[in-house]
Amino acid sequence: MRPRPRVTSVRFGFNPNSSSLGIDVTFLMLGLAGVSIISATVSALLPRLRPPPAPRPETPTQDASKS
Amino acid sequence: MTRRGLGDHLASILGKAVGLRVRREAFGAIAMTERPAALFYLDEAGAKAMGCSEPAPEPAGSAEHRAPVEVHWTLSRRCDQACTACYTQSVPNAAPFNRERLEATVEALASAGVFHVAIGGGEPLADPFILEVARALRARGLSPSTTTSGGPVTPDLARRLTDFAQVNVSIDAPGAAYAEVRGHDRFAMADAALRLLQRHVPRVGINAVLTRSSFAHLDELVRYAKERRVTELELLRLKPAGRGRANYLEQRLTPEQAESVLPRVLALAKRYRVRIKFDCSFAPFVYHHAPEPRVLSFFRIHGCEAGDSLASINPEGGLTGCSFLAAEAGPATVALGKAWAGSPVLERLRRYRQEPPEPCKGCAYLKACNGGCRAVSAHLTGDPYAPDPECPRVRRAADAARDAARDPARDAE
Structure with missing residues:
Protein backbone atom coordinates (compact mmCIF):
# COMPACT_ATOMS: atom_id res chain seq x y z
CA MET A 1 0.00 0.00 0.00
CA ARG A 2 1.27 3.48 -0.87
CA PRO A 3 2.15 5.66 2.14
CA ARG A 4 -0.22 8.59 2.59
CA PRO A 5 1.23 12.00 1.75
CA ARG A 6 1.93 14.03 4.87
CA VAL A 7 2.59 17.73 5.49
CA THR A 8 5.21 17.67 8.24
CA SER A 9 5.39 21.40 8.94
CA VAL A 10 3.94 24.72 7.80
CA ARG A 11 5.09 28.32 7.85
CA PHE A 12 2.41 30.89 7.17
CA GLY A 13 2.96 34.38 5.77
CA PHE A 14 5.65 36.27 3.93
CA ASN A 15 8.55 37.92 5.65
CA PRO A 16 9.12 41.39 4.19
CA ASN A 17 11.66 42.11 6.88
CA SER A 18 15.08 41.89 5.24
CA SER A 19 17.17 41.46 8.37
CA SER A 20 15.76 38.40 10.09
CA LEU A 21 13.14 35.64 9.74
CA GLY A 22 9.65 36.19 11.07
CA ILE A 23 8.07 33.48 13.19
CA ASP A 24 4.35 33.66 13.81
CA VAL A 25 4.05 33.07 17.54
CA THR A 26 0.27 33.41 17.56
CA PHE A 27 0.10 29.79 16.35
CA LEU A 28 1.34 28.75 19.79
CA MET A 29 -2.20 29.47 20.99
CA LEU A 30 -3.59 26.73 18.75
CA GLY A 31 -1.71 23.98 20.57
CA LEU A 32 -1.61 20.34 19.52
CA ALA A 33 -5.28 20.39 18.49
CA GLY A 34 -4.45 23.07 15.92
CA VAL A 35 -1.52 21.00 14.65
CA SER A 36 -3.76 17.95 14.17
CA ILE A 37 -6.50 19.86 12.34
CA ILE A 38 -4.20 21.85 10.05
CA SER A 39 -1.96 18.86 9.35
CA ALA A 40 -4.90 16.64 8.37
CA THR A 41 -6.53 19.35 6.25
CA VAL A 42 -3.49 20.41 4.23
CA SER A 43 -2.24 16.81 3.90
CA ALA A 44 -5.54 15.97 2.24
CA LEU A 45 -5.90 19.08 0.07
CA LEU A 46 -2.40 20.03 -1.04
CA PRO A 47 -1.56 16.87 -3.03
CA ARG A 48 -4.61 17.59 -5.20
CA LEU A 49 -2.88 20.65 -6.66
CA ARG A 50 -0.27 20.82 -9.41
CA PRO A 51 2.14 23.72 -9.91
CA PRO A 52 1.96 25.60 -13.20
CA PRO A 53 5.14 25.39 -15.34
CA ALA A 54 7.97 27.50 -13.89
CA PRO A 55 8.65 30.73 -15.82
CA ARG A 56 11.80 30.51 -17.95
CA PRO A 57 14.35 33.30 -18.47
CA GLU A 58 13.54 35.54 -21.39
CA THR A 59 15.64 34.70 -24.44
CA PRO A 60 16.29 37.30 -27.14
CA THR A 61 14.12 36.59 -30.18
CA GLN A 62 15.90 36.06 -33.46
CA ASP A 63 14.88 38.59 -36.07
CA ALA A 64 15.50 36.93 -39.44
CA SER A 65 15.19 40.18 -41.39
CA LYS A 66 18.27 41.59 -39.63
CA SER A 67 20.50 38.57 -40.20
CA MET B 1 -10.49 14.41 -22.20
CA THR B 2 -10.20 11.36 -19.92
CA ARG B 3 -11.30 11.53 -16.31
CA ARG B 4 -7.65 11.49 -15.19
CA GLY B 5 -6.73 14.17 -17.72
CA LEU B 6 -9.59 16.33 -16.48
CA GLY B 7 -8.42 15.83 -12.88
CA ASP B 8 -4.87 16.88 -13.76
CA HIS B 9 -6.18 19.92 -15.63
CA LEU B 10 -8.28 20.97 -12.65
CA ALA B 11 -5.30 20.41 -10.32
CA SER B 12 -3.21 22.74 -12.50
CA ILE B 13 -5.92 25.42 -12.54
CA LEU B 14 -6.17 25.28 -8.75
CA GLY B 15 -2.37 25.30 -8.45
CA LYS B 16 -2.19 28.44 -10.58
CA ALA B 17 -4.99 30.09 -8.59
CA VAL B 18 -3.09 29.71 -5.31
CA GLY B 19 0.30 30.57 -6.88
CA LEU B 20 1.77 27.13 -6.19
CA ARG B 21 5.47 26.31 -6.58
CA VAL B 22 7.09 23.04 -5.54
CA ARG B 23 10.76 22.37 -4.81
CA ARG B 24 12.23 18.92 -4.38
CA GLU B 25 14.22 18.34 -1.19
CA ALA B 26 16.17 15.46 0.37
CA PHE B 27 13.31 14.98 2.89
CA GLY B 28 10.55 15.24 0.26
CA ALA B 29 9.47 18.64 -1.04
CA ILE B 30 8.48 22.17 -0.12
CA ALA B 31 5.30 23.59 -1.63
CA MET B 32 4.79 27.34 -1.57
CA THR B 33 1.46 29.05 -2.08
CA GLU B 34 1.07 32.78 -2.47
CA ARG B 35 -2.68 32.84 -1.76
CA PRO B 36 -2.64 32.07 1.16
CA ALA B 37 1.02 32.90 1.77
CA ALA B 38 2.46 29.68 3.15
CA LEU B 39 5.24 27.12 2.89
CA PHE B 40 4.28 23.47 3.31
CA TYR B 41 6.95 20.87 4.06
CA LEU B 42 6.01 17.48 2.62
CA ASP B 43 7.43 14.03 3.24
CA GLU B 44 8.57 11.75 0.39
CA ALA B 45 5.05 10.42 -0.21
CA GLY B 46 3.80 14.00 -0.35
CA ALA B 47 6.47 14.94 -2.90
CA LYS B 48 5.44 12.02 -5.11
CA ALA B 49 1.76 12.86 -4.70
CA MET B 50 2.47 16.40 -5.92
CA GLY B 51 4.05 15.08 -9.09
CA CYS B 52 7.76 15.28 -8.19
CA SER B 53 9.06 12.54 -10.46
CA GLU B 54 12.78 13.28 -10.12
CA PRO B 55 14.77 11.45 -7.41
CA ALA B 56 15.34 13.26 -4.10
CA PRO B 57 18.56 15.33 -4.13
CA GLU B 58 21.47 14.54 -1.84
CA PRO B 59 21.43 16.52 1.44
CA ALA B 60 23.33 19.82 1.07
CA GLY B 61 26.04 19.40 3.71
CA SER B 62 24.50 19.79 7.17
CA ALA B 63 21.67 21.94 5.82
CA GLU B 64 18.05 20.83 5.96
CA HIS B 65 17.40 22.71 2.71
CA ARG B 66 19.12 22.25 -0.63
CA ALA B 67 18.94 26.04 -1.13
CA PRO B 68 17.58 28.94 0.93
CA VAL B 69 13.82 29.27 1.03
CA GLU B 355 28.52 20.58 18.34
CA PRO B 356 27.08 23.08 20.82
CA PRO B 357 28.84 24.39 23.93
CA GLU B 358 27.09 24.35 27.30
CA PRO B 359 24.51 25.38 28.33
CA CYS B 360 23.03 24.91 24.85
CA LYS B 361 24.19 21.28 24.81
CA GLY B 362 21.72 20.20 27.47
CA CYS B 363 18.82 22.39 26.28
CA ALA B 364 15.66 20.61 25.09
CA TYR B 365 15.12 23.38 22.51
CA LEU B 366 18.60 23.28 20.96
CA LYS B 367 17.44 21.81 17.65
CA ALA B 368 14.88 24.54 17.08
CA CYS B 369 16.89 27.39 18.62
CA ASN B 370 20.38 26.79 17.22
CA GLY B 371 22.00 28.92 19.93
CA GLY B 372 20.14 32.21 19.64
CA CYS B 373 21.30 35.24 17.67
CA ARG B 374 24.83 35.09 16.27
CA ALA B 375 24.95 38.89 15.92
CA VAL B 376 24.23 39.35 19.64
CA SER B 377 26.81 36.69 20.60
CA ALA B 378 29.45 38.30 18.37
CA HIS B 379 28.91 41.74 19.90
CA LEU B 380 28.71 40.71 23.55
CA THR B 381 31.32 37.92 23.66
CA GLY B 382 33.49 38.52 20.59
CA ASP B 383 32.58 35.02 19.38
CA PRO B 384 29.64 34.64 16.97
CA TYR B 385 29.51 30.93 17.80
CA ALA B 386 29.08 31.43 21.55
CA PRO B 387 25.60 30.84 23.06
CA ASP B 388 23.44 33.98 22.95
CA PRO B 389 24.31 35.67 26.30
CA GLU B 390 20.82 37.21 26.58
CA CYS B 391 19.06 33.82 26.50
CA PRO B 392 17.53 33.35 29.99
CA ARG B 393 19.07 29.85 30.27
CA VAL B 394 22.51 31.10 29.24
CA ARG B 395 22.26 34.10 31.55
CA ARG B 396 21.32 31.90 34.52
CA ALA B 397 24.19 29.49 33.78
CA ALA B 398 26.61 32.43 33.63
CA ASP B 399 25.25 33.81 36.92
CA ALA B 400 25.64 30.40 38.58
CA ALA B 401 29.21 30.07 37.29
CA ARG B 402 30.01 33.56 38.61
CA ASP B 403 28.53 32.74 42.02
CA ALA B 404 30.50 29.48 42.15
CA ALA B 405 33.72 31.31 41.28
CA ARG B 406 33.08 33.85 44.05
CA ASP B 407 32.35 31.15 46.63
CA PRO B 408 34.28 27.96 45.76
CA ALA B 409 33.59 26.46 49.22
CA ARG B 410 29.83 26.52 48.58
CA ASP B 411 30.39 24.90 45.19
CA ALA B 412 32.42 22.09 46.82
CA GLU B 413 29.53 21.29 49.20
Missing part, protein backbone atom coordinates in the same frame (compact mmCIF):
# COMPACT_ATOMS: atom_id res chain seq x y z
CA GLU B 70 14.15 32.99 1.62
CA VAL B 71 16.88 35.44 0.65
CA HIS B 72 17.33 38.95 2.03
CA TRP B 73 18.77 41.18 -0.66
CA THR B 74 20.29 44.47 0.54
CA LEU B 75 20.33 46.55 -2.65
CA SER B 76 22.36 49.43 -1.23
CA ARG B 77 23.13 51.39 1.94
CA ARG B 78 21.46 54.53 0.66
CA CYS B 79 18.86 56.16 2.92
CA ASP B 80 18.18 59.69 4.15
CA GLN B 81 16.37 58.74 7.38
CA ALA B 82 19.47 58.53 9.65
CA CYS B 83 17.80 56.18 12.15
CA THR B 84 19.90 55.86 15.29
CA ALA B 85 19.81 52.04 15.33
CA CYS B 86 20.23 51.37 11.57
CA TYR B 87 21.96 47.98 11.29
CA THR B 88 23.37 48.70 7.82
CA GLN B 89 24.72 52.18 8.76
CA SER B 90 22.90 53.60 5.76
CA VAL B 91 23.65 57.16 4.66
CA PRO B 92 22.11 59.53 2.08
CA ASN B 93 25.12 59.63 -0.24
CA ALA B 94 25.80 55.86 -0.58
CA ALA B 95 25.81 54.42 -4.08
CA PRO B 96 22.46 53.09 -5.36
CA PHE B 97 21.97 49.46 -6.40
CA ASN B 98 24.53 48.23 -8.92
CA ARG B 99 22.16 47.49 -11.83
CA GLU B 100 24.80 45.35 -13.58
CA ARG B 101 24.22 42.62 -10.99
CA LEU B 102 20.48 42.31 -11.59
CA GLU B 103 20.15 39.59 -14.24
CA ALA B 104 22.84 37.26 -12.89
CA THR B 105 21.56 37.52 -9.31
CA VAL B 106 17.93 36.91 -10.26
CA GLU B 107 19.01 33.95 -12.39
CA ALA B 108 20.99 32.51 -9.45
CA LEU B 109 18.01 32.94 -7.10
CA ALA B 110 15.57 31.36 -9.56
CA SER B 111 17.88 28.47 -10.48
CA ALA B 112 18.43 27.67 -6.80
CA GLY B 113 14.64 27.48 -6.29
CA VAL B 114 14.40 30.33 -3.78
CA PHE B 115 10.75 31.23 -3.02
CA HIS B 116 10.82 34.60 -1.26
CA VAL B 117 13.13 37.59 -1.65
CA ALA B 118 12.88 40.34 0.97
CA ILE B 119 14.45 43.43 -0.56
CA GLY B 120 16.23 45.63 1.95
CA GLY B 121 18.54 48.59 2.19
CA GLY B 122 19.07 51.43 2.80
CA GLU B 123 15.64 52.61 1.79
CA PRO B 124 14.61 50.13 -0.91
CA LEU B 125 11.72 52.20 -2.25
CA ALA B 126 14.02 55.17 -2.91
CA ASP B 127 16.29 53.10 -5.14
CA PRO B 128 15.97 54.02 -8.83
CA PHE B 129 15.95 50.31 -9.78
CA ILE B 130 13.47 48.98 -7.21
CA LEU B 131 10.58 48.42 -9.61
CA GLU B 132 12.89 46.76 -12.14
CA VAL B 133 14.28 44.42 -9.45
CA ALA B 134 10.77 43.41 -8.30
CA ARG B 135 9.61 42.88 -11.89
CA ALA B 136 12.65 40.71 -12.69
CA LEU B 137 12.04 38.55 -9.60
CA ARG B 138 8.33 38.17 -10.42
CA ALA B 139 9.12 37.25 -14.02
CA ARG B 140 11.08 34.23 -12.72
CA GLY B 141 8.33 33.16 -10.32
CA LEU B 142 9.80 34.55 -7.09
CA SER B 143 7.76 36.52 -4.54
CA PRO B 144 9.37 39.88 -3.70
CA SER B 145 8.55 41.81 -0.56
CA THR B 146 10.11 44.79 1.18
CA THR B 147 10.09 47.06 4.20
CA THR B 148 10.10 50.84 3.97
CA SER B 149 10.32 53.81 6.30
CA GLY B 150 7.44 55.20 4.24
CA GLY B 151 9.42 58.27 3.17
CA PRO B 152 9.46 57.65 -0.59
CA VAL B 153 5.85 56.39 -0.81
CA THR B 154 3.79 58.66 -3.05
CA PRO B 155 0.40 57.84 -4.61
CA ASP B 156 2.16 57.19 -7.92
CA LEU B 157 4.80 54.87 -6.43
CA ALA B 158 2.21 52.95 -4.35
CA ARG B 159 0.23 52.26 -7.54
CA ARG B 160 3.33 50.83 -9.20
CA LEU B 161 4.22 48.33 -6.46
CA THR B 162 2.03 45.63 -8.00
CA ASP B 163 4.84 43.06 -8.19
CA PHE B 164 5.27 43.04 -4.41
CA ALA B 165 3.61 40.27 -2.44
CA GLN B 166 3.83 42.32 0.77
CA VAL B 167 5.23 45.62 1.96
CA ASN B 168 5.82 46.43 5.63
CA VAL B 169 6.27 49.89 7.09
CA SER B 170 8.74 50.47 9.94
CA ILE B 171 6.81 51.93 12.88
CA ASP B 172 8.41 51.16 16.24
CA ALA B 173 5.70 52.91 18.22
CA PRO B 174 2.72 55.07 17.29
CA GLY B 175 2.47 58.80 17.87
CA ALA B 176 5.10 60.72 19.79
CA ALA B 177 6.82 57.52 21.00
CA TYR B 178 8.05 56.90 17.42
CA ALA B 179 10.93 59.34 17.94
CA GLU B 180 12.24 57.56 21.04
CA VAL B 181 13.65 54.69 18.97
CA ARG B 182 14.19 56.21 15.55
CA GLY B 183 15.77 59.43 16.74
CA HIS B 184 13.40 61.53 14.62
CA ASP B 185 9.64 62.01 14.60
CA ARG B 186 8.28 60.84 11.27
CA PHE B 187 5.27 58.90 12.53
CA ALA B 188 2.85 60.97 10.46
CA MET B 189 4.88 60.17 7.33
CA ALA B 190 4.96 56.45 8.10
CA ASP B 191 1.25 56.34 8.93
CA ALA B 192 0.32 58.14 5.70
CA ALA B 193 2.51 55.72 3.71
CA LEU B 194 0.90 52.72 5.38
CA ARG B 195 -2.60 53.89 4.45
CA LEU B 196 -1.54 54.64 0.90
CA LEU B 197 0.11 51.23 0.47
CA GLN B 198 -3.01 49.48 1.75
CA ARG B 199 -4.90 50.78 -1.30
CA HIS B 200 -2.56 49.10 -3.78
CA VAL B 201 -0.51 46.26 -2.20
CA PRO B 202 -2.28 42.99 -1.25
CA ARG B 203 -0.58 42.68 2.14
CA VAL B 204 0.74 45.55 4.24
CA GLY B 205 2.25 45.05 7.67
CA ILE B 206 4.25 46.83 10.34
CA ASN B 207 7.82 46.17 11.46
CA ALA B 208 8.70 47.37 14.93
CA VAL B 209 12.02 47.20 16.75
CA LEU B 210 11.39 46.30 20.36
CA THR B 211 13.69 48.20 22.70
CA ARG B 212 13.75 49.04 26.39
CA SER B 213 11.81 52.23 25.69
CA SER B 214 9.46 51.02 22.93
CA PHE B 215 8.45 48.02 25.10
CA ALA B 216 6.35 50.41 27.20
CA HIS B 217 4.33 51.30 24.09
CA LEU B 218 3.60 47.72 23.00
CA ASP B 219 -0.12 47.95 23.87
CA GLU B 220 -0.50 51.17 21.86
CA LEU B 221 1.36 49.61 18.95
CA VAL B 222 -0.86 46.51 18.80
CA ARG B 223 -3.97 48.71 19.13
CA TYR B 224 -2.70 50.88 16.28
CA ALA B 225 -2.04 47.74 14.16
CA LYS B 226 -5.62 46.66 14.84
CA GLU B 227 -7.05 50.09 13.93
CA ARG B 228 -5.14 50.07 10.65
CA ARG B 229 -6.15 46.43 9.96
CA VAL B 230 -2.65 45.47 8.89
CA THR B 231 -1.81 41.97 7.68
CA GLU B 232 0.61 41.45 10.55
CA LEU B 233 2.84 43.10 13.09
CA GLU B 234 6.42 41.85 13.14
CA LEU B 235 8.44 42.58 16.28
CA LEU B 236 12.21 42.74 15.88
CA ARG B 237 14.77 42.37 18.62
CA LEU B 238 17.28 45.24 18.64
CA LYS B 239 20.58 44.03 17.11
CA PRO B 240 24.05 45.29 17.96
CA ALA B 241 24.93 45.87 14.32
CA GLY B 242 25.80 49.04 12.41
CA ARG B 243 24.65 52.15 14.31
CA GLY B 244 22.69 49.82 16.61
CA ARG B 245 25.96 49.01 18.39
CA ALA B 246 26.37 52.48 19.86
CA ASN B 247 23.47 52.44 22.33
CA TYR B 248 22.86 48.72 22.38
CA LEU B 249 23.46 48.11 26.09
CA GLU B 250 21.17 51.00 27.06
CA GLN B 251 18.44 50.18 24.56
CA ARG B 252 18.27 46.35 24.54
CA LEU B 253 15.40 44.71 26.43
CA THR B 254 15.96 44.23 30.14
CA PRO B 255 16.05 40.57 31.27
CA GLU B 256 12.59 41.05 32.81
CA GLN B 257 11.18 42.47 29.59
CA ALA B 258 12.76 39.67 27.53
CA GLU B 259 11.30 36.99 29.77
CA SER B 260 7.82 38.52 29.80
CA VAL B 261 7.56 39.42 26.11
CA LEU B 262 5.92 36.18 24.90
CA PRO B 263 2.97 36.03 27.34
CA ARG B 264 2.42 39.77 26.92
CA VAL B 265 2.40 39.54 23.12
CA LEU B 266 0.10 36.51 23.09
CA ALA B 267 -2.33 38.30 25.40
CA LEU B 268 -2.32 41.36 23.13
CA ALA B 269 -2.74 39.20 20.00
CA LYS B 270 -5.75 37.55 21.59
CA ARG B 271 -7.24 40.81 22.86
CA TYR B 272 -6.88 42.75 19.62
CA ARG B 273 -6.98 39.78 17.21
CA VAL B 274 -3.80 40.86 15.47
CA ARG B 275 -1.35 38.46 13.90
CA ILE B 276 2.01 39.04 15.60
CA LYS B 277 5.37 37.69 14.52
CA PHE B 278 8.68 37.68 16.34
CA ASP B 279 11.89 37.73 14.42
CA CYS B 280 14.12 34.64 14.69
CA SER B 281 16.38 36.25 17.30
CA PHE B 282 13.54 36.20 19.87
CA ALA B 283 13.56 32.38 19.87
CA PRO B 284 15.37 31.96 23.24
CA PHE B 285 12.76 34.21 24.89
CA VAL B 286 10.00 32.02 23.42
CA TYR B 287 11.56 28.71 24.49
CA HIS B 288 12.01 30.11 28.00
CA HIS B 289 8.26 29.43 28.44
CA ALA B 290 8.68 25.74 27.53
CA PRO B 291 6.18 25.59 24.65
CA GLU B 292 5.12 22.19 23.30
CA PRO B 293 7.97 21.07 20.98
CA ARG B 294 5.59 19.47 18.46
CA VAL B 295 3.76 22.79 18.03
CA LEU B 296 7.08 24.61 17.53
CA SER B 297 8.20 22.02 15.02
CA PHE B 298 4.94 21.95 13.02
CA PHE B 299 4.67 25.74 12.73
CA ARG B 300 8.43 26.09 12.28
CA ILE B 301 8.78 28.46 15.23
CA HIS B 302 12.55 28.20 14.96
CA GLY B 303 15.51 30.32 15.93
CA CYS B 304 18.60 30.89 13.81
CA GLU B 305 18.29 29.43 10.30
CA ALA B 306 21.16 31.43 8.83
CA GLY B 307 22.85 29.56 6.00
CA ASP B 308 20.02 27.01 5.78
CA SER B 309 16.51 28.23 5.01
CA LEU B 310 17.84 31.81 5.07
CA ALA B 311 20.68 33.62 3.32
CA SER B 312 21.46 37.26 2.53
CA ILE B 313 23.03 39.14 -0.32
CA ASN B 314 24.94 42.28 0.64
CA PRO B 315 25.26 45.41 -1.56
CA GLU B 316 28.60 44.12 -2.84
CA GLY B 317 26.91 40.95 -4.16
CA GLY B 318 28.35 38.58 -1.52
CA LEU B 319 26.26 35.85 0.10
CA THR B 320 26.17 35.68 3.89
CA GLY B 321 24.21 33.52 6.34
CA CYS B 322 22.04 36.46 7.38
CA SER B 323 22.05 40.25 7.06
CA PHE B 324 23.91 40.73 10.35
CA LEU B 325 26.83 38.44 9.51
CA ALA B 326 29.87 39.74 7.65
CA ALA B 327 31.53 36.44 6.67
CA GLU B 328 30.81 35.76 3.00
CA ALA B 329 30.32 32.33 1.44
CA GLY B 330 31.36 33.89 -1.89
CA PRO B 331 29.59 35.83 -4.63
CA ALA B 332 25.85 35.09 -4.46
CA THR B 333 25.89 33.94 -8.07
CA VAL B 334 28.24 31.10 -7.06
CA ALA B 335 27.30 30.48 -3.43
CA LEU B 336 23.60 29.95 -4.24
CA GLY B 337 24.59 27.16 -6.62
CA LYS B 338 27.30 24.57 -6.37
CA ALA B 339 29.03 26.23 -3.38
CA TRP B 340 25.90 26.12 -1.17
CA ALA B 341 26.38 22.60 0.21
CA GLY B 342 30.07 22.73 1.07
CA SER B 343 30.62 26.35 2.08
CA PRO B 344 32.71 26.32 5.31
CA VAL B 345 31.17 29.68 6.32
CA LEU B 346 27.62 28.35 6.04
CA GLU B 347 28.48 24.91 7.44
CA ARG B 348 29.81 26.56 10.61
CA LEU B 349 26.43 28.23 11.15
CA ARG B 350 24.47 25.05 10.40
CA ARG B 351 26.57 22.78 12.58
CA TYR B 352 26.11 24.74 15.80
CA ARG B 353 23.34 22.41 16.92
CA GLN B 354 25.55 19.37 16.28
